[in-house]
Amino acid sequence: MLNAVLGIALAMLAAPLLSRRMDDRAGFVLALAPLAAFAWFLAQVPTVAGGGVLYEALAWVPALGIELAFRLDGLSLLFALLVSGIGTLIVLYAGAYLSDHHHLGRFYAYLLGFMAAMLGLVLADDLIALFVFWELTGVFSFLLIGFQHEKAESRRAALQALLITGGGGLALLAGLILIGIAGDAWRFSALDGTVLAEHALYPAMLALVLFGCFTKSAQLPFHVWLPNAMAAPTPVSAYLHSATMVKAGIYLMARLNPVFGGPEGWGTILVVVGAATALVGAVLAIRQSDLKRILAYTTVTVLGQLTMLIGTNTTYGLQAFVIYLLAHSLYKGALFMAVGAVDHATGTRELGRLGGLIRYMPLTGAAVALAAFSNAGLPPFFGFIAKEFKYIGLIELGPLGWLTTAVMVATNALLLAAAGLVFLRAFLGREGRYPRVPHEVSAPMWAGPMVLALGGFMLGAFNNLPEIWLVNAAVQAVSHGPVEVRLYLWGGLTPALLASALTITLGVLAYRRRQSVRHHLARWRVFWQISGDLLWDRLLKRVFLFAGTLAGNFQHGSLRRHMSLLLVVATATGAAVLASVGGAFEGLGGFSPLSVAGLAGCALAVAGAAGAAVMRGRLALMGALGLSGLGLALFFLAARAPDVAVTQLMVETLTVLFLALVLRRLPPVDGVGSRTPRTRRLHAALAAAFGLMVAVVMLVVLGRPLPGDVAEWYLANSLPGGHGANVVNVILVDFRAMDTLGEILVVVLAGLAAAPLLGGGRAAENTGAGGRKEFGSVLLRVGVKPLAGLLLLVSVVLLWRGHNLPGGGFIGGLVAACALVLLALTFGVPMARRLLRVPPAWVAGLGLACAAGAGLFGLAGGGDFLTGGWIAPGGLALGSPLLFDLGVFLAVSGAVLHMLFRLLESEEA
């Protein structure tokens, strides 16, 4: 079975290529795949008819218990034969119908892909495997409906079909998962109806699965997509939307009937929904004038009737289901193909313009006649047996059955009238006005309808054949308990026969009086306003409107609104956690004593920040910011962190320098806060709330003693393990060197990233000619050179001694950068560049290489990355952490110089 599916899938993949090579004849080759499958399935008929069931399984996702499992019993065999058999005919038909289409190869591919998926669907035994194929049929249907993609209505119809069946599919998935959970098995063959019925989620399962089936099989109110799907080329309509895909839901309901069919809910829902669908479909069918749409609506009707029949769960009901399924596929497929032939030959499908075609298209006409008779339910066609058994089955239901039978009689009468329309009106009678002179179509196009229509006749006339070989096994597979199957044409004068006779009479009457029937129906104008299509458009529009409003809330293009939202959420979260976590404010204490320097530092920091927040002049802003940084440095000193304080000072200096260089080219900073006082107050409140939250959280954390011994360990091991007395430096280049590695990477990347933004263009970099000097004072120029030299020396000393005394790679690197910047400011950038010889980016890269290389020493020595390796030549401790520090030095100085040089150059250019 897997081979059958795979074979067709292979044909799908080969289709575009073959089509390009062989043009029209590709269809003959490609049809071999479904033909082979059909033959194989036919060969399995004796086994299955004798009661045997074939299984095949392939593990797919063992972790979830899902397998690609196949099962061939009566029901799946019937469907498999239909899918592959009709499929073969359709492939041939499509070749002739679309013979001049430039995308024929793609069409074949989609068609064959659909076929493979549908085949997989009806053969699947694993719940999830079935779903996979279910969705795949939907995807291929989408591609096929939208085949004539230039037309907007094709696209719309395809989208509608996809969304409705896709949405239903997702509900189906939920239902299938629930079944799997409840039944503790993923196989249809392993499901037990009683276990499921007792499960608490039984109603949900039922509802979800039925939702999926109803959308796929175009039951009320989801039927709207089917008539619109007629925008697809006729082969698609003939295959998918009458014989196969729409029957997928029916198939699943039939497959689940043995499991769900016991309790009342299932049956009642199916009968009610099915009957309603059938009625609506039939009424709508009569109103149409396009042949394809007539057929589409009658298909809706039949789907409703099939649903209803499953729900009856009576002997005759189930037999009727199987027979009707078979009969309908045969005659509907034939009718659609014939309609396509008519369209192809005459150029129109409008009933008003057709008539007397039998003269031009005798073969097609004959096929249509046979099919139409089966459609109408006239003996001895298979359709007649179907109708008879349908009536018997319904009557068996009791009072509900009588009501439904009456409805069905009316429905079938209308169906008969529709069949009459298709055959009598189009083929017999007065000659119509055709856009083209009609001619009989090519063999593949009339052969299909003829074969199917003849099949409908033969199966009816020789009805013991299908009874034994097909119907029996299928019915057993569908029913909840054993069922006796016996087909016959004449069963005596039963109420069903009377009902059939009534149907035929009413149907003929309705056909004769079709104009007045239409007239009466049109009077129910109110009813027609509620068109499913209209509702669909409105629904989509509403959804998009809502989505637009929602999106608009986040796409306002205002950074400040984004930030306000972020702050609100952060404050709320912090506050919420503080409130909900127990005992946040208990036992807070153990604070260290006040330190005057620290207090002064804090005060300065706040004062500076406040100044930056409210002052307007650019100079004032820079000054305030610098003051704030100074305050911070003071605090760091008071907190006994000399390295940090010096670094803060250096960074502050550079910050102010950069600010100065950039701000002087920018317009003055006017205005504080927002324009409207209300926004200002809002922002102030936000800021205050957030600040308060942070302060409180800090207190909560700081109010308890610091756990652990990390600090003590660092202090204890710095000298013996790290060979350094400056614990902070040892942490940076040895204990936690990985952090520092990342950090210098950030600095280098930031330098490379900021340089083009600050500098704006590499033209300046290339000019070797002397640039404008910043300061013209002779004294300065004389004094700067030795000063710079001194600074450079200091930076190296800082680097060297950093491991044991305040200093280190950062500070050293920043000082070195300052030295060169001083030179650049005084003498111009080209001079500084010449002094450096290599581009600063290169220096930074070298720094990174040193740092990474220092780490590799450890790896080379068999230890972890960044493990320190020390040698002691002459009592001097040299180790890879020192190389690392050198790397930091070079990276930081290189990056800063890279930025500053570019910035200064842009000033000069």
Next chain:
Amino acid sequence: MEIIVAATVGLLVALGVWMMLDRNLVRVVLGVVVIGNAINLAVVSVGRLGGQAAAFVAAGEVPAQAANPLPQALVLTAIVIGFALFVFALGVLKRAWVEHGTTETDRVTAQAETPAPDLPVDKPASGERA
């Protein structure tokens, strides 16, 4: 002392956030610096501020009541990273001025929400580079 620090951090954060919500992009960038300062302050104080001696173990003797060296190392990293990010932000500020001709925050950020421009015809593969 921790109470003072917590209050300072809270005030600085509030001021910094206020500045980041400003309508002028320059103040937004400065606000980043202020908040960065605040967070650095917080990081240092996390080691508790009871230390009386700096974290130096000269001659192998761990000083009594030494300051916690770990937050100091962390804050060193943070200061440098913060500086790197600040410089980039400054670059973006300058670019915004050059490209937009304004430093008004809302006017600058509104541009990203305009419809996408049509793409120019591809230049030949050996075209010039920035």
Next chain:
Amino acid sequence: MKALLVAPVLVPLVTLILCLLARRQARRVAVLSTLGALALCAVGGWLVAVAAGGTVLAGQMGGWAAPYGISLVIDRLSAALVAITGVVGLATVVYARSCDGDAAGGRDFHLFVQGLLTGVCGAFITGDVFNLYVWFEVLLISSFALIVLGGGARRVSGTVVYLFLNLLATLLFLLSAALLYGATGTLGMAGLAEVFGAGEATPGATVALVLMLLAFSIKAALFPLFGWLPASYHVAWAPVSALFAGLLTKVGVYALIRLVTLVWPEAGPAHGVLLWVACATMLVGVLGAAAQTEVRRILSFHIVSQVGYMVLGLALATPLALAGAVFYLIHHIVVKANLFFVGGLAARMAGSERLAAMGGLYAHAPWLAILFAIPALSLAGIPPLSGFWAKFVLVKASLDIGAWVAAGVALLTGVFTLLSMSKIWNEAFLKAHPDGPQALRTPARTRPAMAVMAALAALTVAIGLGAGVVMDYAVAAAAQLSDPAGYIAAVRGEGG
């Protein structure tokens, strides 16, 4: 093994250094970058092979035992993410060759891409919270550099939003990391797991942790903090958008998963909050996408929606749900990057990114149509592609524990995702180009781009068809995640 442990960071770092030293020669830089990305793929593959056997690679940097030194830990999740990062990095670097004519790709593009890869891989393998901050900064600054690459008013505008919101997030991260140390005395994730697992977490520690998770949530673009993403992703250069889409938010998601599974392995109040956040994210993201009319804007909102799925897996807190989250992470990185690649090429062919101004691509470039259809269908959850299995596992996990709302939201989001994707399909591919078929261009040198997209599409199909293998891996990874003791033991074992 010790070299393998640090290779995910070392390989892109060395590549970056080499590119930096060879900065003047653009061609050499491009070649180096490609080789480096290839090497990263190889490292990732090797790591996956090692991790699949159940080994948790762990080591201490500098040889210092935890919690004094920095730990690196690579379990199944980290290994898989490193491998996928390598793949996406390689894809981006190769794809960029197709965009060479575009002035945006300055010579430093490769530098910053390698920087981003370093940061991302570092974040995936580190076992220390402050180290995670440092790698976040590396990837952040690289992303800043990349998003503004090429300049232009619109790009700078998007950069401003991206820049300041992410700066705030990162400052919040730094604060919370420091506070976490102040409250627990350790910066190592294993140490945190021990503290929280033993119930010794002070209220301050819990608050600090939640603030850190908030910072991750901003980075991961969860509701309601995702605003920065749709405001900035669509202005960047095409390969950059794809790289961001594939990797950036996933680092945030990874950090969330790692930390939450370590400190709160059992379902608790945090998981309840995450569940609602995830549902809101899924819905708002996909509805936002439905309202957009430009290709990359649609895809950006979808990133938000899909992140919701991953966090849903985390929030449900069952091993199956975590397996779903892991599977989703892996599948989504590939699919999202691919969609952005396709979108970029489609825009160049049709001359615009606005759907109204696009069309006719199905006829003009059928291969592109197929290469769009595969990741699009995968994103929408159509079987048998990778997205279906990811969604299936999450829906099943929700239904298993009775989270009906979550399952319903997940399925509804699937319908809307399908709607979005088919909208792009209809507008950009099927409908005719408004200016006529002659308006469609064929850019020079599309081979690298096509090769990349085809490879990623093939990967999507392979993950879907071979879901058994990947699901086994994901389930095993989830088992590792559900048991912090294994993580702690790996860290302790190495540290001695």
